[in-house]
Amino acid sequence: MANVVDTRGELPFISAKTRSPAHVAPRPVGTLVKRSIDLVLAAFGILLFSPLLLLCCSAMIVFSPGPVLFRHKRVGFNGQTFECLKFRTMAPDAAERLQRLLESDPAAAAEWKAARKLRTDPRVTLLGAVLRRSSLDELPQLFNVIRGDMSIVGPRPVTEDELARYASKVDAYLACRPGITGLWQVSGRSTTTYRRRVACDAFYARNWSIMLDTKIMLATLPALFEDSAY
Template sequence: MDGIAKVTGADEQPLFVFLTTDRPIGLTTKRAADVVLALWGIILLSPLLVLCCLATACFAPGPIMFRHQRIGFNGKPFGCLKFRTMAIDASERLRRHLESDPVAAAEWHATRKLRRDPRVTAVGALLRKSSLDELPQLFNVLKGDMSIVGPRPVTEEELDRYSDAVRAYFSCRPGITGLWQVSGRSTTTFQRRVVLDSYYAHNWSMILDAKIIMATLPAVCFSNTAY
């Protein structure tokens, strides 16, 4: 990865340093749009946020929110917020499932996802299908860790699959929605996801963001895209 140095340090310090830029794509214009849209989203969707909190608390005992470390702009890790959709022993469930099912293990290796995920609770499955589990990421947008539109947030492990395209990923704030999310994410490969993230970084515009936002609702509604 030319131009990128991997470093270690305390929490919230960059795991990778992207050496050729110090500001994300879109600059002030994109950031201003993010803040306005996130604030309006939180206000308008507050009844849904409360309902999701109550459903998770009542039907899936354990923490309501889940904070997973993802890698953001310039390689900085951040806690990506979601409503918890998995059982509290999710890691152990996944380990046992992959060990006992070679087909599932191959699917996990190829896509980092499972069509039938043993970790997901009943209420969590509903939240995922409707994408309501991702509503807390509006607070990540306000904080500046994420954007409304951008590449899908990745884990440190997933960055290895980006190769040289990691430069494009590091140039953006990760998004709640993005090209991959509205392009049939359940029917495409991880490599296609990398291509779409790279395309977005190199061709960003406010018009492109607007098109992706307008395409998000149909992507959520139609099961063949599995938003």
């Protein structure tokens, strides 16, 4: 099935005439070809970005005392859980800050309930904001790719609580290794609804191809500079 670039439709890259019927079961997206490409790109990325990795580590030690890495349990391929790696971008008392905000600000509580993230997040440090805005906080996920937890391209990694929101499309998510980038990430990210995010992930699982992965990777860099990338 051909993929057609069309940013006017419900999903980017995909015109209505190329969409798979909703009843088509997702096929596994963990093929040898995709895994081989992941290993090559992740290894190359680690070598290419090693100076940035070291710079980020040094900045964390100097400007944001505490653990350099943030490890969070996520659900991956076939329902296996793994520790998703990121540079830590939040203050040590992040949980307490979030609780205070949600109790005092109904609008923030509604935003959190809808998207599980906040456009103005009091938990994020100054250095963390820079890392997030540039997406440098996700560089350690290259090691997740090497370990086989993640793919270069795939659905955004979710928690077990978030997985429940996939409802009838949960099998589509579980058919994929979560990705560092993906269809949702280049589709407006936080300006889209969670329902659209689920639709993006389901479409990706059902229509995976090397060409689709290539289009998503090529669209990732411009997406980093959009206001919606937070």
